[in-house]
Amino acid sequence: MHAIQLHTFGPAENLRYEKVPDPKPGPGQVRIAVAAAGVHIIDTTIRSGAHGPVPLPELPTVPGREVAGIVDQIGADVDTAWLGKQVVAHLGNAPGGYAELAVTEAARLQEIPDNIDPAAAVAVIGTGRTTMGILQFAELGPDSVAVVTAAAGGIGTLLVQYARNTGATVVGLAGGPAKVELVQHNGAHIAVDYTQSDWVEQVRAQLGDRSATILFDSVGGEITRAAVNLLGKGGQHLVYGWSGRKPGDQPFALSEEELAERGITSQLVIGPPMLQRAGGNVRVLEDRALAEAAAGRLRPAVQRFALADAATAHHALQTRATVGKVVLIP
Known part of the structure; x- marks a missing residue:
């Protein structure tokens, strides 16, 4: 097979x-003929060799954790009913997604609803x-008045859609006219x-x-400082990333x-806090996301690259030149 x-x-x-070489499934495992593989910002951190939330793998390695x-x-010991099924899986800390074939534990599989294509399913599972x-x-x-930074990104797109569905007034922040137009299309009442x-x-x-009541923030730095000032008394600042934070900036x-x-309250919600609130079971969150997507309430934005162009995809993601979830297509 071909792989990155x-x-x-x-x-x-x-x-x-x-x-x-083609991978082979072991006991309790399945092999997936990959139709779409997700690219995550953590993948770029791992590739660079920087220490982050995921341990660095032994080299050589095939990156990617969503397929x-x-x-x-x-x-062995896998239900034969899985054969031929269209599935999506988060591979956990084990890489191997940037490939034509990927192996994972059968327990990680989620069957893809009929109305969701593989690229969108990858976006939903991660x-x-x-x-x-x-x-x-x-x-x-x-x-509610919800402000979403990086509102044209993968998570930002879904937050805008979800907040709009609750009846909240949604303010989406994005960089450049094309991204602002996309944020408007996704349902933001105000897009700047x-x-x-x-x-x-x-x-x-x-x-x-009106003042903002909640700020969903993945940027940090000057943009966050300005956005926090939109919050009124009792406002929530939920932090799930810091792509724009410079060394020395306060989190x-x-x-x-x-x-x-x-x-105002400010809280880091990514990682352990999120998992703890989900009862330690990320599958609960996967089930909710797939149900929302199947019902049409969440519509992931996806930007596709050929598998062979993984380096280009990494460059684009790191320079904020992408819209929505970045996906590799073998």
Whole structure:
């Protein structure tokens, strides 16, 4: 089969499209003929060799932890009913997704609903479950004013859609006219370009006398500092990323004293807090995300790249040149 291999940690150019032996499923495992493989920002961190939330793999390695496709082989002790089924799976900390064939535990499989294509299913199994995890910390309704940073990204897109469905007023922040147009299309009542110097004034003018009640934030830095100032008393700042934070920046934009003075809470919700609230079972979040997508309430935005162009996909993701979930197609 063909796969993307990483022989040396470093830049995206180190990702090589090569012929490798076909993997074989062991006991309790299945093999998936991959139709779509997800690319996550954590993949770029691992590729660079930087230490992060996932342990660095031994080299050479085939990156990627999210795949969708058809089960074409099963190992011992696996129900034969899985053969031929269209499935999606998060591979956990075990890589191997950037390939034409991938092996995973049968316990990780989720059957893909008929109305979801493999690329969208990959977005749902990773980005969607994270979105459901973030939303465990939010109470949204018609009285809410939700601000979403990076609203044209994979998680941002789903947060905009979900918040809109609850009746909340949704403010989406994105970089550039094309992304702002996409955020509007996804249902944001207010969509602004945060690269414009007066974007905060634009939001305030459109909100009138209303303040934001909740800020979904994955950016950090100056954009977050400005967005936090849109929150009124009692507002929530939910942090699930920090792509725009520079070395030395404070993680929560405001000090504890400032937060207390303004009556705002700021909370990191990614990782252990999310898992703990889900009862330690990420499958609960996957089930919710797939159900929302099957019902048409969540519509993942997907940007496709050929498997052979994984390096280009990594570059695009790191430079914020992508829209929605980045997916590789073998």
